């Protein structure tokens with residue numbers, strides 16, 4: 477499958493998953509129940525959110541994250557935060573609460589349905605003056621050079637077929653001294669059947685790279701002090717929630733212990 481076709485398949489999968497999550501079911505993007513933890517799935521519960529989940533309960537139900545990138549991040553009032561693949565906007569709302577009225581939060585996503593949902597959620601929260609969402613690709617961000625203090629992202633970069641371009645874009649848009657807080661899926665030695673699965677790709681597993689390759693990619697783009705601050709290795713049961721029926725019992729067992737959610741940190745040199 478060509479890169480553009482895969483990107484289109486991912487976008488379609490997330491538009492469908494959003495609709496399913498809104499109707500109270502689990503995300504359906506991989507034919508399963510969870511898809512990176514869509515509302516009601518178990519993985520959002522593992523993601524490490526605290527009171528934010530109840531504060532923004534309706535939006536949390538349409539979250540497809542696999543971590544809590546803003547946890548312990550040190551984002552401060554007045555700063556600018558950019559969220560790559562911002563989805564329906566759960567992390568945007570949390571970031572806006574931290575940067576306050578003098579700060580700015582920008583979300584970039586390629587899926588029109590996600591952008592529309594995010595705009596609704598932002599308006600409902602009365603945060604239009606703080607949060608802006610832009611349609612675009614994380615491989616070519618519609619964001620000015622050296623313009624943001626933080627790049628955050630939650631379960632998105634694994635979906636990109638050009639991760640070096642994403643890492644280079646992160647380094648480009650960060651101000652000198654700017655920092656990253658990225659939650660994402662990493663994987664080691666996936667069976668070929670999983671790697672080849674488009675549903676598995678949309679479910680955030682098949683496109684995942686190893687943690688060491690991720691760290692090397694961030695460092696290769698010029699970021700320093702890059703590290704895995706936190707790691708949750710998924711069990712077979714948790715993977716079944718992630719992939720649902722698309723994975724099946726055997727493959728869930730086969731990839732157990734090989735797939736993890738990691739929170740990456742790092743900064744652009746001054």
Ligand SMILES: C[S@@+](CC[C@H](N)C(=O)[O-])C[C@H]1O[C@@H](n2cnc3c(N)ncnc32)[C@H](O)[C@@H]1O
Nearest residue numbers: 539540541561562563585586587590613614630
């Ligand atoms: C797993 S969901 C995560 C959404 C959000 N970060 C959250 O935590 O709920 C992946 C999101 O990334 C977006 N996405 C995937 N690949 C993308 C790309 N190459 N450029 C821009 N957005 C992308 C999808 O449209 C989707 O909204």
